[in-house]
Structure formats: C-alpha cells, structure tokens
Amino acid sequence: MRKSAANGSTMREPDVPPVRTIVVDRAPVPVTPPTAREAVRAPSSVGSERLRLEDVSISYGGKMAVRSVTLPIHQGEVLALIGPSGCGKTTLLRTLNRLTELTPSAIRLGRVLLDGEDVDELADTTLRARVAMVFQQPNPFPMSIFDNVAFALREQSRKRPRRGELEPLVLDALRRAGLYEEVREELDRPALRLSGGQQQRLCIARAIAPRPEVLLMDEPCSALDPISTGVIEQLIGELRRELAVVIVTHNLAQAHRVADKVAFMYLGDLVEYGSTAEVFEEPRAARTRDYVRGAFG
C-alpha cells in the first residue's frame, strides 16, 4: 500500500500482521494461589529436638564447604535447606549421617548430636540405621521390590531373618511410603522396571523400613515429573508425623509448600533460620530477601 506524503515522495507503510481473534469456548480455570494449598502443611505438634548441629564446619581438600553452622532439628517438623547451587546444603545434609566420610579429603569440625549423643561416638552403621537418606537420583538396587525394601532389615541384623518375619514390615513400609497399592501384586518384580516416581517412593520405603528417627532427603524430586513430585510432597507431610525430616531443595516453591522451618545457606554460611512464614515473608537478612524473591540463585 502506498501513501503519498505531503511533500510528494512515496512512502511504504510497513506490513502489519493480520489481527487474529481467539474464540473462547469455555470459561478459564482459576489457578489455586499457593497460599491456599495448606493441606501439605497440616499443623503438627513439634516434638523434642532430635538432631542438633553445633558449630559444624566442613572442608573438602582444603576448601571450606560449610562454615560454622548451628541448627536444631525437631521431631515432627520438616526442615528445608535452601540456597543457590554450591552453597554447601548437600554437604551439610550428608554430614548428618556421616556420609561425608566416604570422601577421603573431608574434614568436619564441630559436633553433631543425635538425641544428645555425639554421632562420632556411635558406630557409623548404627547412626545410619537411625538417620536414613534418600538421594536425588532414585537408586533402587538391582533386585526385586520386596528385596529392596527388606534390604536394610536383612543386612542390619546378625542373623538373616526369614521372609515370613520380614513380610509385615515390608508391607508396612510400602504403605507408609504410599506405594503399596501400586505394587501389592508384584512384589517380586525387578525394582528397576518401576517408573521414576515409583522408584523414588521405593527408595523412601526402603529408607523408612527400619524405622529411623530422622529422614534426610537430598533434592528427592528434582529428577521427577510434577505429578510424582506432588505425590512425594504429600508423603513428606505424612511422614513428618513419625520422624524428623530434613530436605534439601533448590525449588523455593517446594520449600514453601513442604517445610515448617527453613534454613537459608549462602556460600557455606547459614544466613537465616526460622519458620517458613518468617523466612519467606519477613526475612531478616537482605540476602535472604533477595534470594526468595528470585533476584539470584
């Protein structure tokens, strides 16, 4: 289309894309705002202190990963460790069950107390029987579902228990992990045939079968799809009743949904610790405020 300007030169009008009309044939569905989804965080009675970190510092090969952290962890509550990548939250988590000892160059200062006892005084196998861990990538053993869940029960005991003794414990653990209904018919199938979300719930069942006191979870949902994530978050809410849960997550929304207490770590330092409402809505440190608002991370 050409239009002539007042001074006589011709000018091309730029081509505009045609306007498209969208026909709406159904009413839009309102999205539930996050604050309304309180179901996961049902109020629970906060129990006694199970774990306590006192002035814990960890270094790997000369480089500090965690600097002087003091934290309590109570029965019946979920503690979320949040912070950007590399800030030491996973290292801190792994030191709670002394898994950092598997790395030769790890040095830990300070004390970790489990029910008042120094964990260094306990045998490492005893400690890990009381403080269980679930990893980021589901890692079921190459055995059947039953054998996976029964693993800790079988291998922690001096004499190998018979299947009849194990079966009620295994089924109970599967129920508590919310996997029972899906696998009840196929307990002897290979565990690696399950889907990702099911495998992670299997790992949770395997971890809680020996009735630990504390459950450590290292970004348990980061490798899973949203539906499985939702199921596991629901699970955490229920598990919280019987044990203390410490969860490391880089997903702020997940921390908000799931946790009772939040500890924010930045480059090895514990910057802020408080209840979820405090840390997310009225953080004391500026850095916390920046992080939870998404300014970095």
Next chain:
Amino acid sequence: MSTFVPQLRANRHARAQRGRRSSLRTWRWGDRLVLLGAWAGGLGLCVLAAAIVTYMGYRGIQYLRPGLLFTRPELSASQSHSGGFLDPLIGTVLLTVIGIVLAFPLAIASAVWIAEYGRPRWLARVVESSIEIVAGTPDIVIAIFGLAVFQLSILAPLSFTASGGGVWGKSFIAAGAMMSLIALPPLFTATRDGLQAVPAHMREAAFALGKTRIATIRRVLLPGVRANVATGVTLGISRIVGDTAIVILLLGSTLHIESQGGMPGVNLLRGTGSTLTSYVYDNSPAGEGNASQKAYAAAFVLLLLVLALNMAVDFIGRKHARSTGLGTGAQI
C-alpha cells in the same frame, strides 16, 4: 569465598577424622571369614607370583649363560655343556612374525568392518561369534585342525612330503598359520573396542567435510586407534610366544631349524624347527631329553620375554591414556 581457614590446622580435630566404625564384632561370622579370605587370597596371589618369578630367576641365573643365546643346540650326552638355544629363539621370533603378519590384515579388516559398516546384521553377528569361538577354542584343538589342513595333499608344497607319499604337514608356515588364528581375537577385540570408543562427532566432522567412509577410516580413525592396535598386537605376540601345543604338533620339534627344498626364502617356511616353548617341553622330564638345566635357562628367557611384553602393554596403555584420556582396551 572458599578460603582455607588457618585454624583448621591448629585444631586437634583437623586430621581427616573419622567417627567410630562398626566393630568387627557386629559382623556376621561369614562376613568375617570373607574379610580374612579376601586378604589371604589377594596377598597369596601376589606372593605366589613373586615366588614363581623369583624361583625362575634363581634357576635361570644359575643355568643361563649368555653364550646359550647364541649357540646352536647340539645333541650330546652331556647336556650341561653342549649347545644353546639359538635355533629355538629364532624359531620363536619367526613364528611370531608369521603369525602377526597373517593375523594383522584379517583382524584389522574385520574390526573395521564390524565397527564401521556391519551390514547385513546377521553376518556381523556371525563374524563376531566366530571370533569368539576361535578365542574360546583350546589351542590344542586349533593345532590338530592345523594338522588336518596341512596334511591335505593340496597343501603338500607347504611342508615336507615323505617318501611314502604322506604329507608331513609340519612346517613353519603351518604353525605360523595356526598362530595367526590365536593372535587374531586379541587384535580384533582391541581394535574394535578402540574404534567403537571413538566419539561420534569425529566421524561426523569428517563426513561433513565430504570424505567417504573408507577415507575417514584410513585417514582419521585408524591413526587414532594406533595405541589400541599396538596393544592388540602385543597381546597377540604374547599369546604366540607362550603357546606350546601348536608348536609341538605343527613344527616338527627338530632341534635345528631344517629347511626343506630349494628356494632360499620359501624353504625356511617349509622347514621344521622348534621354539623356546617346545624346547623347554622337550628338555623337561616330560619330553625326550632330560636336561633340566637347559630347560630352566630357556624357560627363564621365555619368562623375561613375556614380562617385557606385559610391560610394553602397560606402557602403551599409560602413554595413550595420558594423551587422550581414553583407554586402550587392555584388560586388567
């Protein structure tokens, strides 16, 4: 940010401290036995190897004189002062050369074909299975097969024909051909694994530049797997040097290298002889001679040869790993 905190040194907890480990008392009995057995087994094997090498070294130094390496063997009643094992030494070298020369093109061609082409699929599977079968066949069966082949009248020119018309079937070329069969699997496997470990983007880059597949193989891939090929060749040489059954059956076990017929190069191939391994066997109580001293000396030289080949494989592997970060396919 990540700083080294000075007080880490001063603090008495600063050694890489471990908390308490579970005491052995909580272990099951079977596990304790396994712990004991594992230590015993591991150390025992090391001690055994040391014992074998030391003993052979002791006997070897006792009986090996450098002159032995360069003197031809002699038949004589007094075994300790008569002759050396030059001929068997030459025999070993000759067989190795023949075996590798015959195995090399076949192994490389098969490895390249499997790794780079491999169509039709059924043929690839058959070829790989065949090579596995050859690898798993005992060398005595390969030797007896060699006898069956080389005793055919068609192949009479390849060995000696007795006056009665029976083809002798034993010659360097016969033994060498069978040696190539036993050197083939290690060479094939090392080359094929090396080719398969080459990342896809190298091939794709070459194709993107317009090279044909075969040119890529010749100019890009094969030079890249030189270390794997070297490892495979060394492993093959190692197998040839150490083999006795094929030599006993197919080389005629004559003390001296006896050439057959008129033509200078060919008659050596048609001739009979012995190698270090058959020399050791013949001089042991199991063979005809009873010259254990000679047997020890030759066995010592053989062991040194094998040790040197082992170290060569090690060396190639380390050099290659350093330069590329990939392995060479050498097993433990």
Next chain:
Amino acid sequence: MLERLRRPWPDHRAERALGAMSSLVCLCVVAMVGFVALRAWPTFEHQGLSWLGSGGEVDRQIGGMIATSVHPPASAFYVRAWPILYGTLLTTAIALPLGLGLALLSSIFIVELAPARLRRVAIPVIRLLASVPSVIYGLIGVLVLVPFVGNHVITTSEKTSVQNVVQLNGAGLAVAAVILTVMITPIMVALISDALSSVPVAWREGAAALGVNPMRATLAVTVRAARPAIVAAAVLATARALGEAVMLSMVSGSRSFSPKPVDGVIFFFEPLRTLAASIVEFAEGLGAPALRSTIYAFAFLLLFSAFALSVAGYLVKLPLRKYQVRA
C-alpha cells in the same frame, strides 16, 4: 590395474572387500569344525558313542592302534576312553570351584579392601600370572612340585599299598589340580574385578546410607550385581581348564587311570590323563588311521564342550538379566 587399486576406493567396494575378509574368519571356524568332525568320523562310525564308556585298559587299546595298517578293520577302532574323560572332568571339577572362590576373594580384596599402593602392585601381578606360559607352569610342576609330593608327602607305605596297580611318584591329581587352579584364577580375577568396580556408585552409596557394614554392602549389592560377570568368568575358566594340554601332560602322570575316591588320601596322588593332554602325547602316532580318528574324536569332544559351555553360560545369565539396569 594397479592404478585402479591406488585410486581412493568408493565406499561400496571397500565395504564389500572388508566384509569378504571378515567372512574368512567364519570360513575358518566352519573349516575347523568340519575337518575335526570328518577326521573323527571313523571312530564314531565304528563305535557310536560307546567309546566314551569304560572297559579295559585305555593305554593298551591305544597302543594297539599304533601298529595298524592303512585300512584297518572295524575292531581296530575299539577304545573305551572313559578314564581319560573322567580325568578331565575330575581335574576341572576340583580346579574350578577352588579357582572361582580364590578369584572372588581376590577380586573383593583388589576392589574394596586393598590400600591404594597395594592395589597398584596387585593389578600388574595378576596380569603377570595370567600371561605366564603354560609350559613354565608345567616345568615348575614337574621339577619342583612333583618331586616334593613324591618324596615328602606320599608316604612309603602308601606307595607300597598300591604298587601292584599304579606307581605313585607325585605326578597325579593333586599337583595337576593345584597348578590348574593357579592357571585359571587370574583370568577370573580380571573379569570379576572389572565387573565389581563398574557397579554404579549410587548403589554402593545407597547401601552405606542404609547402615550396613562395608562387607555386607559389598556382598549383598556389589557382588550380587556382578553375578553375570562371575558366570562369564566361570565359563571362560572352565573352557581354559578343559583345553589345557601341555601343563597337564607334564604333571598329571600320563597314565589312563581313574583315580578312585574310595582310596582315601591316595586318591589325590593317583595319576591320570586328560583329553587335551592325550592329544599332545599321542600326536606322534597320527599316521595310524585308527589312532588318528580316536585323537580327532577327542578333539571333537573338546570342541563340542567349548560350544556347550558358551551356550550354558548364556542360559545361566538369562534369568539374571532381568534384574540389571537396562543401559
């Protein structure tokens, strides 16, 4: 003509040439089975499978074959080679479990227990043991172990008690089985330790986090995950043990005698013969047709057993496969 060869080849021609060369190997295998079977046929033709049974003195039967003519009658093929078969099975049946146990324990040692410096020593040591030629094992056996057993372990009364039947001079089942064990163990150690060290770290970490002690974790997870490799190692070692000819011909006593377990301790000192060693020992007599077909029958049996072993190994690994990670 040379021009055409020197110009860069088009792909399809290269592919076909390479494929043809690869097929030569298949041809070799077919030829091997064919020739051995063909030469072994007369024994099967005249004896059926009964030559595997027992009856009479094998050595004498074979000795009789050497003198036969070019076209021997059917009776010349008579042989009952069960003692030789029995000797083969016996040595392998003793060496394999011993070797497998030793290899498993040593692999656990190398992968899990050994401190780093010791591990760096142990690996070349195992490789050395695997590459020592069998004739050297045989030499040490016949010059060191056999006299030792003959003079210091077997008592004179034991020797006199059986001297009417067989001579006990040390060369026999015990020495043969021990050396055979040492020969097959390094191969298995190589395969098993490879498999143990490639078990994913995630499983080992998971087992540790569940509070099981390190040995339990190793046995219940790592070794269990490596079961297919253990089976493969056992199959390979059995094939090697069955095919071992030279060492056994030097230390096994070379008498076609069936060691009798009822003899008590003497059982371990009785001489025997194995299939592979017999081929080596009777190889000079290959001119005689009857002996030739008997020897080729032995070889055919070995070939067949190698095949059967691979198939058996494959079948045993099959149910294990469903529990493994699909890579």
